[in-house]
Amino acid sequence: MLLKTLQVILNQKQDCIFRRCEHGDIISVIEINLRTLPEHYSDYFYESLLAELPEGFIVAEISGKIIGYIMCKMEYGFSNFKKLGFVKKGHVVSIAMTEEYRGKGFGSVLVNEAIKGVKVRQCAEMYLEVRCSNNDAVRLYEKLGISLRQRLKTYYRDGEDANLMAIDFAS
Secondary structure (H helix, E strand, C coil), X not given: CCCCCCCCEEEEECCEEEEXXXXXXHHHHHHHHHHHCCCCCCHHHHHHHHHHCHHHEEEXXXXXXXXXXXXXXXXXXXXXXXXXXXXXEEEEEEEEECHHHCCCCHHHHHHHHHXXXXXXXXXXXXXXXXXXXXXXXXXXXXXXCCEEEEEECCCCCCCCCEEEEEEECCC
């Protein structure tokens, strides 16, 4: 007998639903990553992030097809807001949307759902790195309250700088 897990819809915008990633979605997530981003990861890496923080691994789906995702992990480290000592924080490892669905507000929903997932795990803050040339993404993150904290020189393999951006959940 084949059992299908019950998918809980976290949010919906137009005909797009947002839900937690499931193991069966990983191939679609990898395909989107390969088509849209220069940074690629091993299959095991996706699986480990899903196991570690399922609340922060969200997919966007239209008519049964995955069109975007965000995946996060938890870390302990120095605060991006100069708090003393180590803090528990969420790290957006990757976010991608297929080209034909960009500019429709789906990225905002993905980020907001990931923020909720990271907060559930009592993280004090969340951060991400974004290419300095990715002006659309920087504007989106700023609109969502994620502020520019630092420029990371030659962060990416191709030598491009990254903006380190973060949001403090205490404020």
